[in-house]
Amino acid sequence: MKNAIEAKINLGQLDEAEALRAELDRLGAMLERPWVLVMACRGRALLSAARGDLSASYEELEQALLLHDRLDEPFERARTLVVLGNVLRRDRKKRAAREALEQARESFGQLEAVLWEAKAAAELARVGGRGPATSELTPTEQRIAELIASGLSYRETADALFISPKTVQWNLSKIYRKLDIRSRTELPARLAAEHGSSRPAGSSQAGTG
Numbered sequence: 282m283k284n285a286i287e288a289k290i291n292l293g294q295l296d297e298a299e300a301l302r303a304e305l306d307r308l309g310a311m312l313e314r315p316w317v318l319v320m321a322c323r324g325r326a327l328l329s330a331a332r333g334d335l336s337a338s339y340e341e342l343e344q345a346l347l348l349h350d351r352l353d354e355p356f357e358r359a360r361t362l363v364v365l366g367n368v369l370r371r372d373r374k375k376r377a378a379r380e381a382l383e384q385a386r387e388s389f390g391q392l393e394a395v396l397w398e399a400k401a402a403a404e405l406a407r408v409g410g411r412g413p414a415t416s417e418l419t420p421t422e423q424r425i426a427e428l429i430a431s432g433l434s435y436r437e438t439a440d441a442l443f444i445s446p447k448t449v450q451w452n453l454s455k456i457y458r459k460l461d462i463r464s465r466t467e468l469p470a471r472l473a474a475e476h477g478s479s480r481p482a483g484s485s486q487a488g489t490g
Contacts, residue, residue: 286324290331302328315351322348323361330368338368350445356397359388363401370408378408380419387455418459425452426460430469 289298302324308317326341342365349358362385369378382405389398418426421442428438435446442449457463460471 287327290327295328295331298324298328298331315348316354316357319345319348319352319357319361323364326364326368330364330371335368335372342368347443350443350448353447355388356392356394359385359392359394359397359401362388363397363404366401366404366408370404375408379405380421382408388451418456422452422456422459425449426456426468426472429453429465430472 286298286301289295289301302321308321322341322345326338326345329335329337329341342361345361346358346365349361352358362381366378366382366385369375369381382401386398386401386405389395389401424442425438428441429435429449433441435449439446439449453465456468460468460475462468462471
């Protein structure tokens with residue numbers, strides 16, 4: 282059903298897509314399973330975007346991403362990020378769109394979902410403009426790097442940012458690559474070199490865990 286909604290929207294059959302979306306909502310209310318609720322949120326987001334209501338679409342996607350933290354389904358999370366990237370692109374928020382689509386593409390690559398990785402890459406190409414420099418951290422990556430460098434564990438960092446420990450670890454792998462380091466023990470010094478006096482508090486004691 283989740284694929285059918287998107288297909289109907291792509292064909293301009295919004296009334297039929299709405300009927301499928303309503304059925305997902307009914308199932309979500311009845312079963313109260315996170316994956317059904319995620320699909321319902323994504324369906325509502327797609328319909329709202331198709332109707333030009335980007336604010337409503339953002340709200341649904343934000344809720345979907347929160348629900349994803351309760352699931353161990355990286356493929357579906359990446360699909361939600363593709364939708365978010367598209368909505369952000371339509372709203373001319375290029376940097377945020379690139380960030381969402383880059384995350385999606387990387388996730389699909391890790392899962393060896395070749396066709397979906399290509400789809401995310403194609404959507405990324407539609408954003409246009411210049412992406413961030415390879416070593417430039419996104420705001421989320423920067424905050425995670427600062428918290429880990431200050432000595433917090435994965436779990437403590439996840440709790441502070443209301444995300445899952447797996448999301449922290451996934452972002453850290455990107456942070457290490459961008460900063461050209463291999464472990465958290467190198468992180469405090471690398472951040473200090475990047476940002477000078479703006480290094481995270483407590484970074485001199487970090488890196489022992």
